[in-house]
Amino acid sequence: MNIWFLGTGAGRPSKHRNVTAIALQLPEPSCGWWLFDAGEATQHQLMRTPLKLSKLEAVFVTHLHGDHIYGLPGLLSSRSFDGGISPVQLFGPPGLKRYMETVFEISGTQLDYELQIHEITDDEGFITDNGQVKVEAGQLDHRVPCFGYRITEHDQPGKLLVDKLKELGVEAGPLYGKLKQGESIALPNGTVVRTADVTGPIQAGRVVTVLGDTKPCGNAVKLAKDADLLVHEATFAAGLEEKAHEFGHCTTIDAAETAAKANAKRLVMTHFSGRYGNEDLIRLEEEAAERFTAVTAATDFMMIEIKREQR
Template identity: 55%
Template structure:
C-alpha cells in the first residue's frame, strides 16, 4: 500500500498547503485507490498525479462533515462522470453525508453516469470487509461526529519454494499461480503437490491508520495499535494543548504520545494550522522526535510506503 498526501493543511488552504485529502493506493491491484477526505481543490491535486486516475478510484472515506474535509467531494464525483471506464464508487462517512450529497446533486441537477453508493456509518465501531483487507471505523473526539479508519491487509501468501518444486519436476508455469491461490496440482506421474508442501508460512499484511480531526482519545490509540503507519493530525504546536482541546484538535506532542502508546512503527503528522510555515513545521517535528523518533511531517505530494516509510519527501 502507498499513501499519497494530497492536502495537509487545516481549516483553509494556503499557498503551501491545500486542505485535507489522502489517497491510499494499491499498486498490486492495478493502482486502484481510495480517498480519505476530499477538501476543496482535491480534484485539482489529483490532476497532477497520472497514477491516480479517477477511473481507478473505488471508494471515498469521509471522516467528518467539516468543509475542509468535504467541500471538494461533490465536484470530484461530478467530474468522474466524464471519465471513460469509471465504474461503481462507494462513499462512506458519518450520518449526514447522504443528505449533503443528494441535496447538492438535486439543486445542481447533477446526473452521474456511474453507480454511486453512499453508506452512512452510524455505530461507534464498524467493520467492513473489502476482501483483500479489513477496515475498522471508530468514533474520535472532535466538535462534531468524526471517524478514524484502520485498514488491515489480509495475510500475504508465503513464497514458493522453487528449489523443492524443481526437485519435484514442476517447472515455472501456470501451476505456480494455482499453488499460490491455495489449489493443489497433480504432476504427470500422479503425485499431488499441495500448497502447504511448497509454500512458506503466510506473512501478516500491513496496517495503516488514518485519523480524522481529534483530541487525544482511547479510540485513536485503539485504531493506531501496532500500525505500520499512523496518520494523525497535529493542528497545533506543543504547548498549545489547552487551545487544541477547545477546538477538538491535537498538538504534535499529543500525536506523538498516541503513536508511542499504540506502539505504531511510524507516525505521519498532518493537518497543520495555517499559522505554521514549512520551517515552523520542520522545527516542530525535530522537537517532537524526543517523544517519538519515527515522526515525519506530511506535505502536499509526499508519498509513503506503508511498510517502509518515505518514498519521496
C-alpha cells in the same frame, strides 16, 4: 501500497498547503485507489499526481466540516467526465447522504456511475472488505461526529519456490495452482508436497490508520494498534494543548503519544494550522520526536511507500 498527501492544512487553504485530502493506492491486482476526505480543490491537487479519477474506488469521509468535504461534489462530478463508469463506495458520518443528494439535486448534477453511500453509526466497527483489505471505523473526539479508519490488508501466501518444485519433480501447470491455493498435492511416486514446504515466508498484511480531527482519545489508540503507518492530525505545536483540546484537536506531542501508546511503526503528522509555514515543519517534527522517533511532518504531494513485512 502508497499513500499520497494531497492536502495537509487545517481550516482553509494557505500559501503552503491545501486543505485535507489523502489518497491510498491499493496493491495489485486492484491497482485502484481510495480517497480519505476531499477538501476544497482536491481535484486540482490530483492533477499534479499520477492518480486517475477513473480508478477511484471508494471515498472515506472523516467528518462533515467544510475543509474535509467541500471538494467532494465537484470531484465526483468530474469523475464522469474522466471516463469513470464503475461504482464508487462513499462512507462517512450521518448527514453525508443528505449533503450529497442536496448538492447534486440543486446543481442538476448527474453521474455516469453508481454512487453507493453508507452512513456510519456511532458504534461502527467493520465497515467493508474488498477481498484485499478490510476497513474498520471508530468514533473520535471532535466537535462534530468524526471517525478514524483502520485499513488492514489480508496476509498473502509466500511465493512458490520454483527451484525446489523442480527438484521434487513438480511440473508447472495446475499443480502449481493448487499449491498457491494452499492445497497439498500427491506426486506419482507417492510423495506428498505441502504448500508450506515449497513457499517462501508469508507476506504479512499492512495496516494503515487514517484519523480524522480529534483530541486525544482511546479510540485513536485502538485504531492505530500496531499500525505500519499512522496518519494523525497535529493542528498545533507543543505547548498549545489547552487551545487544541478546546477545539477538538491535537498538538504534535499528542500525536506522538498516541503513536507510542499504539505501538505504531511510523507516524505521519498532518492537518497543520495556517500559522505554520513549511519552514516550521522541522521544529514540529523535533517536538514529536521527543516522544516518538519515527515521525514525519507531511507536505502537499508527499508520497510514502508502505512496505510489506515477511514472516
